Amino acid sequence: MKSGATTRYESHKEPETGLVVAAYGRHVLVEDETRDRHRCILAKRRLRAVCGDVVQWSRALDDSDGIVLKLSPRTTELARPSRRGDREILAANIEQVVVVSAPRPDPDPFLIDRYLAASELMGTEGCLVYNKSDLDPEHKALDLSEFSAVGYPVVTTSVLSGAGLEDLRKLLVDRISIFVGHSGVGKSSLLNRLIPDAEIETAALSSASGEGRHTTTASVLHRLSIGGAVIDSPGVRDYAPSTIAPRDVSKGFREIGDRSDACRFSNCMHLREPGCAVKEAVETGEISARRYESYRRLVRLMEQLGPSTT
Ligand SMILES: Nc1nc2c(ncn2[C@@H]2O[C@H](COP(=O)(O)OP(=O)(O)OP(=O)(O)O)[C@@H](O)[C@H]2O)c(=O)[nH]1
Ligand SMILES: [Mg+2]
Ligand SMILES: [Zn+2]
Structure with missing residues (x-):
């Protein structure tokens, strides 16, 4: 585990753990364990760091940029x-x-x-x-x-x-x-x-x-x-979650996901199926008709986007 990285970068110290607080392409700002922030460059072309990433990085022996060697697995x-x-x-x-x-x-x-x-x-x-x-x-x-x-x-x-x-x-x-x-x-x-x-x-x-x-x-x-x-984060004009199966959209709307168990069909999409507990709840006003419309729009969008490539 004591990596070739330290020998590859002789101008740098031992790797330590840090937090990416900003990322600008190949350049990132890394916070060390005492909360000081350091300019770093990503060691490999394939590394893609984003804000919030936990990384292994090495500070330079002089005051030049540090190097990010590795990303830790992400929780979210x-x-x-x-x-x-x-x-x-x-x-x-x-x-x-x-x-x-x-x-x-x-x-x-x-x-x-x-x-x-x-x-x-x-x-x-x-x-x-x-x-x-x-x-x-x-x-x-x-x-x-x-x-x-x-x-x-x-x-x-x-x-x-x-x-x-x-x-x-x-x-x-x-x-x-x-x-x-x-x-x-x-x-x-x-x-x-x-x-x-x-x-x-x-x-x-x-x-x-x-x-x-x-x-x-x-x-x-x-x-x-x-x-x-x-x-x-920078403001957006629009946003959608990254592609998920249309079937999983209901997991993004808690009041819909919660009610799915009561639908007649276990694979109910809550669109046109008979015996749909979600649509019944929309009719009685227990589920907001607007939130339900939002669910339907997102299902449609995910159908258009197709399966996730990751
Ligand atoms: N009246 C009023 N104006 C506000 C309030 N908060 C922010 N503003 C104004 O709204 C404008 C935009 O504020 P920003 O904080 O730059 O907005 P932002 O969401 O960071 O925008 P982006 O960085 O483009 O995503 C500025 O002119 C602020 O002064 C508020 O509570 N009341
Ligand atoms: Mg802003
Ligand atoms: Zn249903």
């Missing part, structure tokens, strides 16, 4: 289908997906569902933050009860007034979370409030559309002084 991977049809991994070893939404830009409940579904499929916690509540004090632009009704924690915040930030802190303590959502909802602004010295770049306050110049371009992991860490 947040991924999406790539344009080439395979899986693009966005972050690793996450314990909680925090979907951030706001009255502006227009909230999209279907996008929230898809992130929550990805979180269910990874086996991590999921929750919803409705930011910019100062712009929508009565929370009219998004039906938050659809998410709280199925057990997701929902926190409403305002970076402007400071409302809800204490609740958000409680949700983030002692675990690794990722902030995801549309561009301009205030992910970076929230982090700046939580970590005042971090100097995280955010869109200018004056930007009316919310898509200002300082839009986040790469995921970066930030430590919280209360314990835990948050990965700030």
Whole structure:
């Protein structure tokens, strides 16, 4: 195990364990065990490190870049289908997906569902933050009860007034979370409030559309002084979990997955089958018709994307 790596890189010290806090192609920023951060380069072309990866790395004997030698197995991977049809991994070893939404830009409940579904499929916690509540004090632009009704924690915040930030802190303590959502909802602004010295770049306050110049371009992991860490990720226009069998989509919607056992057919897809307990629950209003529509859309998308290539 004492690898050839140390002999191959004579200008470097013994390998140690580190955490990737940012990845820019072949260059990564690695945090050592005392939480200092070091610029490193990936040793091999085939290594693909993402934010949150645990790695074996060696620091240089002088002040040049360290070398990442090896990735440790990941406990979770947040991924999406790539344009080439395979899986693009966005972050690793996450314990909680925090979907951030706001009255502006227009909230999209279907996008929230898809992130929550990805979180269910990874086996991590999921929750919803409705930011910019100062712009929508009565929370009219998004039906938050659809998410709280199925057990997701929902926190409403305002970076402007400071409302809800204490609740958000409680949700983030002692675990690794990722902030995801549309561009301009205030992910970076929230982090700046939580970590005042971090100097995280955010869109200018004056930007009316919310898509200002300082839009986040790469995921970066930030430590919280209360314990835990948050990965700030670039905003998206759209998101879907990486390809899964259409049959597994129900595992991403907990109220649907929970009810599947009561369907007449054990392989019920909850689409047109008779004796479907899920459709019955939609009819009685026990399951939100909109969440069910979201499920159907995701099944259709997964049918179009075809089988996973991984
Ligand atoms: N009114 C109001 N504006 C906010 C609030 N939070 C953030 N903003 C503004 O929203 C805009 C976008 O904020 P960012 O923090 O850059 O948004 P982001 O989600 O990080 O965006 P990306 O990095 O592009 O994904 C900025 O102009 C912020 O000042 C809030 O609670 N209330
Ligand atoms: Mg940002
Ligand atoms: Zn069914």
